[in-house]
Amino acid sequence: MSARKNSTGARAAANLIHGYGNLAALEEAPPLVIAAGKGVRVFDEDGKGYIEGIAGMWCASFGFSEEAIVEAAIGQLRRMPYYHTLFDKTTTQAGELAEKLKAIAPAPMSHVYFTNSGSEANDTIVKLVRYYNNAIGRPKKKKFIARRFGFHGLTLASGSLTGVPIMHTDFDLPLPGFLHVGFPHYWREAAPGESEEAFSQRLADQLDRLIQVEGPDTVAAFIAEPVMGAAGVVVPPRGYFEKIQAVLRKHDVLMIADEVICGFGRTGNMFGSDTYGIAPDLMTMAKGLASAYQPIAGVMISEKIYRAMVEQSRRIGMFAQAFTTSAHPVAVAVASKVVDLMHERDMLGHVRRVSQRFLERLHGFAGHPMVGTTRGVGLIGAIELAADKTTKERFAPIVKETLRRVCQERGLIIRATGATDAMCFSPPLIISEAEVDEMFDIFAGALDEVARRVARDGLGAAA
Ligand SMILES: Cc1ncc(COP(=O)(O)O)c(C=O)c1O
Known part of the structure; x- marks a missing residue:
């Protein structure tokens, strides 16, 4: 606990206002410190790598190490x-x-x-x-x-x-x-x-x-x-x-x-x-x-x-x-x-090619019992969760947040939005087909893990 208290993340939380964070929660659980980047990945201060499935804030289109x-x-x-x-x-x-x-x-x-x-x-x-x-x-x-x-x-x-x-x-x-x-x-x-x-x-x-x-x-x-x-x-x-x-x-x-x-x-x-x-x-x-x-x-x-x-x-x-x-x-x-x-580099050509794989994998989640709908275009997409596909009943907010965290533990950073229960993907445009597969493979494992937790712990529909 004391190491955590003295960590870089804790120092940041003690001195810096973090946008979109729950400021009270950040005092208890310091933010993840991102220290380096290469290609579509970022690395935390312990050297653990993450695929940046949302390109930072939907923005680092050339990834995190473009020398030019x-x-x-x-x-x-x-x-x-x-x-x-x-x-x-x-x-x-x-x-x-x-x-x-x-x-x-x-x-x-x-x-x-x-x-x-x-x-x-x-x-x-x-x-x-x-x-x-x-x-x-x-x-x-x-x-x-x-x-x-x-x-x-x-x-x-x-x-x-x-x-x-x-x-x-x-x-x-x-x-x-x-x-x-x-x-x-x-x-x-x-x-x-x-x-x-x-x-x-x-x-x-x-x-x-x-x-x-x-x-x-x-x-x-x-x-x-x-x-x-x-x-x-x-x-x-x-x-x-x-x-x-x-x-x-x-x-x-x-x-x-x-x-x-x-x-x-x-x-x-x-x-x-x-x-x-x-x-x-x-x-x-x-x-x-x-x-x-x-x-x-x-x-x-x-x-x-x-x-x-x-x-x-x-x-x-x-x-x-x-x-x-x-x-x-x-x-x-x-x-x-x-x-x-x-x-x-004909980035538009690249996006059009890779997006075929991206959208195929994204829409492949439509049949999952936790998923209500999927949507996307180019290299931006979302998998929207639903507690009930037919009534479109929403999960309690903890579910999408848990899924986001489990993805992160498994090495994938994505965004969970508030207006909808959408898990959002917007990776660096330079992403390859193999990396698209890796990203969605991690997501698939995380989704199944959260589905098991939902069944086990009764994290269910929104009250
Ligand atoms: C569509 C759109 N417009 C405007 C903004 C604001 O941009 P900034 O965060 O650079 O102020 C954002 C940021 O996410 C955005 O997504």
């Missing part, structure tokens, strides 16, 4: 470790990276604004949309609509876009002017006998009604993740984005694609918007943009929004939105290398 990216960072640190892109200054590769991003964007984009995190990027989007509507003389058109259980970050504005109740509790969120519509989780939310298309239409109609009730002249934008990550890898039901975008066009409401998880190959195309036919006016990128080797995120906006911003800043005298370390040169060098490697 490390070299890009070191080279830039030596040449110019810091400069900014504010006032009348810029840095060597920032404009070039923006150009590369525009070239791969899922819809015509005009300009890029870099931030340090996905939350900051979505926060910035809220400000840009306000600025835009003020610029074009629509000062009332300011409300944002997001989805229940959508995740867009945790700053005040991005946390208000987020639709996860526990992330609002006691933070006094959402702020006024942020509204949430239906959760497009077909398996859980569709009415009995409702087809996917009909479910999508119902959600689009609900959005339409909300905009009409609020007043179309007050609703500025709608934001969505192409595939909802933190909600439990919720892939859109058939026809969903087509129907939603028709409603947005009807009411002149901007479409924001939050590509923080889906961007840079995760769904088998460069962006989730490519996979699902989304034509965003604005989009958010983070995570895979730099394989998370550096904190960098960004926003891409269309020409109509950029032109209005130019005119407005001419009138006001300044575009007064800036971060000291946005487009940080080391982060930019890393992101630029990542984008190059995506092309040079």
